[in-house]
Amino acid sequence: MKKVKLLFILAVTTIVGHTAQAQIAPVDANGVAVGGYDVVSYFSGEAKRGFENFSAKHDGVTYYFYTKDNRATFQKSPEKYLPQFGGYCAWGVGAKTAKFPTDPETYDIVDGKLYLFFNAPFNGEQFNTVLDWNSRTTELKKAAHKNWPKVSMGK
Numbered sequence: 001m002k003k004v005k006l007l008f009i010l011a012v013t014t015i016v017g018h019t020a021q022a023q024i025a026p027v028d029a030n031g032v033a034v035g036g037y038d039v040v041s042y043f044s045g046e047a048k049r050g051f052e053n054f055s056a057k058h059d060g061v062t063y064y065f066y067t068k069d070n071r072a073t074f075q076k077s078p079e080k081y082l083p084q085f086g087g088y089c090a091w092g093v094g095a096k097t098a099k100f101p102t103d104p105e106t107y108d109i110v111d112g113k114l115y116l117f118f119n120a121p122f123n124g125e126q127f128n129t130v131l132d133w134n135s136r137t138t139e140l141k142k143a144a145h146k147n148w149p150k151v152s153m154g155k
Contacts, residue, residue, distance in 0.1 A: 022035075022103075022120075023100075023101035023102060023103055023118060023119075023120050024101055024102060024103075024104060025087075025101055026083070026086050026087025026088055026102070027061050027087070030062070031060070031061055031062050032061075032062045032063075032064065033061045033062065033063050033087060034063070034083060034087055034102075034104050034116070035049075035104040036049055036050055036052075036064045037049055037050060037064070037104040037105075038050035038063075038064060038065045038066040038067075038070050039063060039074065039081040039082065039083065039114060040065060040066075040070035040071075040073050040074050040081050041065075041066050041070060042081075042107055042109060042114050043081065043109060043114070047104055047105045047107060048066040049064070049066070050063070050064025050065040050066050050070075051064055051065070051066065052064060054066070054067060054068055054070070054071045055071070056071050056074055056075055056078075058074075058078045058082075080112070081114065082114070083107075083114045083115065083116050084113050084114060084115050084116075084144070084148075085115075085144060085148050085151070085152070086152060087102065087116060088100060088101075088102065088116070088151075089101070089102050089116060089117050089118040089129055090108075090115035090116065090117060090129075090133060090140070090141070090144050091117055091118065091129035091130065091132060091133045091140060091144075092118060092129065093143075093144040093147050093148055093151050094133075094139075094140035094141065094142075094143040094144030094147060095129075095132065095140055095143070097147045097150065097151055098151065099151060100118040100129070101118060102116035102117055102118055102119075103116075103117065103118065103119035103120060104116065105119075106118075106119035106128060106129075106130050107130070108130060108133060108134070108137075110137060110141060115133070115141075117129045117130040117133060
């Protein structure tokens with residue numbers, strides 16, 4: 001029975017490890033933000049991958065949108081939809097004073113702001129930073145905003 005349980009756990013771990021969303025830098029080598037995800041879509045409760053033909057530039061970075069309406073919404077008020085901390089993991093900035101890549105499907109909206117999080121295997125276990133964030137949002141959000149000037153400068 002123990003062998004069956006162990007094999008099941010290994011199979012699930014392997015499947016989860018292979019299906020987990022890749023971690024991304026805030027802006028890729030092509031200048032596309034958030035892995036091509038529509039930053040406006042997060043505010044309707046679902047992270048949706050945008051399309052190149054519904055794109056817009058802001059501060060030299062390209063954003064993809066799921067619909068033309070989302071693109072138009074972004075263009076009216078881009079600052080409202082940009083991820084906090086330059087798109088780096090909010091937990092990493094707050095808890096570790098560091099820049100971590102993010103899983104564009106792991107996010108939180110707090111006080112009308114978009115926060116992205118690291119969620120991937122780390123040291124052999126799934127490490128989803130939004131879980132700790134959710135249990136300490138006020139503390140970590142405050143720390144992240146305090147730490148961001150130093151973290152953003154790479155110091």
